[in-house]
Amino acid sequence: MSSPVLTIEDLRVSVEDKEIVKGLSLQIKGGEIHAVMGPNGTGKSTLASALMGHPAYSVTSGRVTLDGEDVLTMSVDERARAGLFLAMQYPAEVSGVSNANFLRTALNARRGEGNELPVIKFHRLLQQKMKDLNIDPSFAERYLNEGFSGGEKKRNEILQMSLLEPKIAILDEIDSGLDIDALKLVADAVNQLRSPQTGFLIITHYQRLLQYIVPDYVHVMMQGRIVKSGDKTLAEYLEANGYDTLKRELGIVDETVGAEA
Amino acid sequence: MSIETSAHSPLVADLARRFQEPPWLVQRRERAFVLYASMPSPKLEETDLRNRPWVVESIPSATTGGAGAAAQALLEGAKAAGGAYVYVRDGVTIETSLPRTLAEQGVVLLDLHTAIDQHPERVRRYLYSVVPAEESKWAALNAALWHGGIFVHVPSGVRVNSPIHFIYEETMAGKGGLPRSLVVVEDRASLSFAEAYLCHGERQEGVVHSAVTELVVGADANVTAACLSRYGKGPTNFFTRRAKLADNASVDWVIGDVSDGFTVGLVESRLEGPGSKSTTRGFGLGYGRQRLDFTASMDHFGHHSASDITLLGVLRGRANSTYRSSTHIERGADEASSEQHDRMLMLGSRARADAIPMLLIDENDVQRCGHAASVGRIDENQVYYLMARGIPRAEAERMIIWGYLQPLVDVLPVEPWRNEVASWIDGELN
Incomplete structure (x- = not known):
């Protein structure tokens, strides 16, 4: 299996006719961990949702390819089956659909017709993955995200990621609402999946998560584009000095999208 | 068109002759026929019946062909689940089966015509006591001309552990169909029954299908009544199902409808006894040009009576459904409580659904009364x-x-019936 490559070229994204992402380029290869940091309202989550194909986000220009295939012409489910995964900040709740049923349907969709995992094997795999993430076995039969705490929802996102073994995993503020123990579990799961077969794009406010998942690259987003890139020391620098120092250095007064005039 | 305003309907005379019916029944039929003929085809709140035809023709005495796929599946399910069933096709009783263990406990399961012969006093006492002819044109029509009915009697204290099945199937030859089920469950007894109205193949335009289920539930008795319908295009379909509950009795209705017909239906519990309680869980999938006007009603008379209604409608194509949940707390039903939950889901832009919650409260001392509806x-x-x-x-x-x-389908008491309904739903969703 060759190492995947996600290439984003000069991407522009609008929500309700307002441009949020304003020409962003980034390449993520298998085995790499990219962290995108930045204050609120700078377009980080918009980038994540647009890559996954959320219908409320329209890409107005630019190109996104996964292993040379045009991602932007794919429907949401096609993107997922091609190997893109987004751990969402606000996962939907679906009553009446059990977690196990959902996960099996998703896994078999990813594996493709004729290659479905037998039920018993699936349940064994699920039990193991749940154990790794310290998730209670009753979780499998509960309805998808219904009545889950914030932390349970996040762990469920990570469970899905580790089952689906994506080529490119995007984690959108996976650390929000997690206590330190849950944060470590999530980090362990990411580190376990770390291989030349998977690339990561980790979106976060804080450097905290990056103590456990050490990134190869750190990018800072402001005003809808990447304003600075570096290695893990950039995250440490931001943690020590805050975003204000960087803003002064770059001559940015207000970092939020739409305030650049 | 219908045979109008004849006080001596040849159709009633025909049934009386065919089944050698006693005078009291012939008189009831005659009176009901007069009512039917004199009542207008009404305009209901949401459904205009004024231009619906009422073609009532000679009643077939025989049916041809074998059971359709759905009837086959439900029959097999009935045989697997204890073997107590009656299968009626085009108003003709094809098969009646009651396991010996139930018969030995005094449980009666017969077609209604035979029951009138064998248990005349019992049938006479209860027939028409829960659904009288007076209440609607279609109830009157059924009261006058029902044929191919079912009678169940469960004696005091007898608990029937596996469900009894009523399967009514209709083809073109049935010309509408007027089935009537009479279920009597005595004090401290318990029963679960599953009733299905199926149609097989094309059906005649203009005819009327009017089904009635009367359920009499004694003190401290429990009944689960699961009712499925699969109506097709053509006739106007009516169903009227009502339970009368004595002290501390309970009735749980499970109503499932997967149809594209024109249907007006009522399911009601009369909570007469103190401490009586009832739930109705209903789900429907309408498709094609289905029109459904469905009312789930709870009528509270008894002190401390309790009810709960949950309705879910899923509409696709050009289906148009009205789901009404109605709770009436009568004066004297102090400390009564009731809940209603209605949810309508429309698939596609041409389907239409209305959820109408109704609360009529004539008593000051009510424990709780809540409703939630969404479309x-x-x-x-x-x-x-x-x-x-x-x-x-x-x-x-x-x-x-x-x-x-799923949660509503899962409460159907017979697994093969659950699977059959699931296959109907899957078939219509694909």
Whole structure:
């Protein structure tokens, strides 16, 4: 299996006719961990949702390819089956659909017709993955995200990621609402999946998560584009000095999208 | 057109002759026929029946052909689940089966004509006592001309552990169909029964299908009544199902409808006894040009009586459904409580659904009375979430719809019936 490559070229994204992402380029290869940091309202989550194909986000220009295939012409489910995964900040709740049923349907969709995992094997795999993430076995039969705490929802996102073994995993503020123990579990799961077969794009406010998942690259987003890139020391620098120092250095007064005039 | 205003309907005379009916019944039929003929085809709140035809023709005495696929499946399910069943096709009783263990306990399961012969006093006492001819034109029509009915009697203290099945099937030859089920469950007894109205093949335009179920439930008795319908295009379909509950009795209705017919239906519990309680869980999937006007009603008379209604309608194509949940707390039903939950899900832009909650409270001292109703489309955020995990849209939508339906389908007491309904729903969702 060759190492995947996600290439984003000069991407522009609008929500309700307002441009949020304003020409962003980034390449993520298998085995790499990219962290995108930045204050609120700078377009980080918009980038994540647009890559996954959320219908409320329209890409107005630019190109996104996964292993040379045009991602932007794919429907949401096609993107997922091609190997893109987004751990969402606000996962939907679906009553009446059990977690196990959902996960099996998703896994078999990813594996493709004729290659479905037998039920018993699936349940064994699920039990193991749940154990790794310290998730209670009753979780499998509960309805998808219904009545889950914030932390349970996040762990469920990570469970899905580790089952689906994506080529490119995007984690959108996976650390929000997690206590330190849950944060470590999530980090362990990411580190376990770390291989030349998977690339990561980790979106976060804080450097905290990056103590456990050490990134190869750190990018800072402001005003809808990447304003600075570096290695893990950039995250440490931001943690020590805050975003204000960087803003002064770059001559940015207000970092939020739409305030650049 | 119908045989109008004849006080001596040849159809009643024909039935009386055919089944050698006693005078009291012939008189009841005659009176009901007069009522039927004199009552107008009404305009209901949401459904205009004024231009619906009422073609009432000679009643067939025989039926041809074998059971359709759905009837076959339900029959097999009935045989697997204890073997107590009656199968009626086009108003003709094809098969009646009651396991010996139940017969030995005094349980009676007969077609209604035979029951009138064998248990005349008992039938006379209860027939028409829960659904009288006076209440509607279609109840009057059934009261006058019912044929191919079912009678169940469960003696005091007898608990029937596996469900009894009523399977009514109708083809073109049935010319509408007027089935009537009379179920009497004495004090401290318990019963679960499953009743299905099926149609097989094309049906005649203009005819009327009017089904009636009367359920008499004694003190401290418990009944689960699961009722399925699968109506097709052609006739006007009516069903009237009502239970009368004595002290501390309970009735749980499970109503499932997968149809594209024109249907007006009522399911009601009369909570007469103190401490009586009833639930109705109903689900429907309408498709094609289906029109459904469905009312789930709870009428509280008894002190401390309790009721709960949960209705779910899923509409696709050009289906148009009205789901009404109605609770009436009569004066004297102090400390009564009731809940209503209605949810309508529309698939596509041409389907239409109305959820109408109704609360009529004539008593000052009510424990709780709540209702919640919603009408909407599938949540696009849910669809997006499932698609983001690689599940194609059609399958994601199906999973979400099943998420609503499954808990209601799961309360049907017979597994093969659950599977059959699931296959109907899957068939219409694909």
